[in-house]
Amino acid sequence: xxxxxxxxTSYIVLGLLEFAGESTPYxxxxxxxxxxxxxxxxxxxxxxxxxxxxxKGGYVSEKRERAGRRRxxxxxxxxxxxxxxxxxxxxxxxxxxxxxxxxxxLFFGADPAAIATAQLPAHRAKLAEYEAIRDxxxxxxxxxxxxxxxxxxxxxxxxIDFWENLAG
Amino acid sequence: xxxxxxxxTSYIVLGLLEFAGESTPYxxxxxxxxxxxxxxxxxxxxxxxxxxxxxKGGYVSEKRERAGRRRxxxxxxxxxxxxxxxxxxxxxxxxxxxxxxxxxxLFFGADPAAIATAQLPAHRAKLAEYEAIRDxxxxxxxxxxxxxxxxxxxxxxxxIDFWENLAG
DNA sequence: CCTATCATGTAATCCGTTACATGATTAT
DNA sequence: ATAATCATGTAACGGATTACATGATAGG
Numbered sequence: 001x002x003x004x005x006x007x008x009t010s011y012i013v014l015g016l017l018e019f020a021g022e023s024t025p026y027x028x029x030x031x032x033x034x035x036x037x038x039x040x041x042x043x044x045x046x047x048x049x050x051x052x053x054x055x056k057g058g059y060v061s062e063k064r065e066r067a068g069r070r071r072x073x074x075x076x077x078x079x080x081x082x083x084x085x086x087x088x089x090x091x092x093x094x095x096x097x098x099x100x101x102x103x104x105x106l107f108f109g110a111d112p113a114a115i116a117t118a119q120l121p122a123h124r125a126k127l128a129e130y131e132a133i134r135d136x137x138x139x140x141x142x143x144x145x146x147x148x149x150x151x152x153x154x155x156x157x158x159x160i161d162f163w164e165n166l167a168g
Numbered sequence: 169x170x171x172x173x174x175x176x177t178s179y180i181v182l183g184l185l186e187f188a189g190e191s192t193p194y195x196x197x198x199x200x201x202x203x204x205x206x207x208x209x210x211x212x213x214x215x216x217x218x219x220x221x222x223x224k225g226g227y228v229s230e231k232r233e234r235a236g237r238r239r240x241x242x243x244x245x246x247x248x249x250x251x252x253x254x255x256x257x258x259x260x261x262x263x264x265x266x267x268x269x270x271x272x273x274l275f276f277g278a279d280p281a282a283i284a285t286a287q288l289p290a291h292r293a294k295l296a297e298y299e300a301i302r303d304x305x306x307x308x309x310x311x312x313x314x315x316x317x318x319x320x321x322x323x324x325x326x327x328i329d330f331w332e333n334l335a336g
Numbered sequence: 337c338c339t340a341t342c343a344t345g346t347a348a349t350c351c352g353t354t355a356c357a358t359g360a361t362t363a364t
Numbered sequence: 365a366t367a368a369t370c371a372t373g374t375a376a377c378g379g380a381t382t383a384c385a386t387g388a389t390a391g392g
Binding site for chain 2: 008011012015018035036039040041084087088089091092093094095096097098099100101102103104105106107108109110111112114115117118119121122123126142143144145147148150151152154155158161162166
């Protein structure tokens with residue numbers, strides 16, 4: 001049990017474990033791709049290493065199945081909960097970065113119409129995907145995911161608008 | 169001279185060297201923070217290691233000053249130019265990620281009004297900064313940076329709008 | 337049965353970040 | 365002069381990405 005830095009990845013794992021109760025790395029992977037993975041991707045290997053890391057710090061507990069595969073089961077601890085609470089209750093003034101590959105090319109002189117033509121279908125597909133998720137959302141989904149999805153939808157609309165202005 | 173993977177960081181260095189001609193790491197740092205750094209941050213240490221890496225692959229050439237500090241001077245090579253051209257002329261369908269720390273907190277249950285209150289001034293400041301850059305831009309700035317800046321401005325407006333709806 | 341694909345995991349690499357350092361200028 | 369800031373660089377660390385591997389399950 002040692003000091004360790006908590007990264008966004010850490011809080012994602014903690015948040016998902018809080019929501020799901022006990023889970024395996026593979027279960028976490030499923031959860032990620034159905035939820036937060038829409039705007040913050042994790043690689044599946046991280047869902048093996050990160051819980052292990054968190055276990056070292058006492059933020060989660062680890063059990064192993066006795067039977068067959070001996071899969072690892074993780075659960076958030078009291079310490080994990082309070083770290084999560086603290087993080088969550090401290091509003092941040094820090095801003096993300098655009099980091100759009102397409103904007104980078106544009107910046108360095110790529111042909112705007114060509115980029116726009118490639119980007120538009122991708123953004124439209126993503127928007128459709130988001131809207132489908134929203135329309136299929138059960139009533140009991142909490143406000144947070146709902147708002148994050150809303151932000152994603154608006155973001156896609158904004159980019160579609162931007163690229164439409166540049167397409168031939 | 170060995171094979172190496174070219175990352176966005178690589179293309180930023182190549183792009184800046186193409187624009188600036190010969191430059192030192194510190195010169196690159198200045199360029200970054202005045203330009204592409206607005207939507208794609210690099211740490212200054214990367215501007216020492218990345219050109220060195222690129223030199224190993226033959227994408228840039230390295231000279232050292234004979235006098236005093238013996239600073240390193242980098243210049244893009246023909247190979248570097250063609251790699252840059254190829255990257256630039258191949259439109260990408262890949263999308264960036266939102267990766268907003270504030271959205272992550274929101275997703276996991278933070279109080280929307282609290283987050284919004286913290287985010288709004290930050291986004292407004294960023295917007296003002298962008299607008300100042302735009303208004304002070306000389307006529308001869310090429311289309312690429314101009315458009316990227318425009319995207320940044322719209323992006324800030326979009327987030328301001330989003331958070332305004334959530335602020336108390 | 338055979339073969340995809342899903343499920344599950346480990347290991348190595350490497351880039352990005354952080355930390356550490358010190359020489360030069362400018363301002364007070 | 366001295367402090368502060370700018371300029372310049374190196375080194376260590378760690379998290380993220382990639383590559384490698386194998387067991388289960390379902391479809392043909």
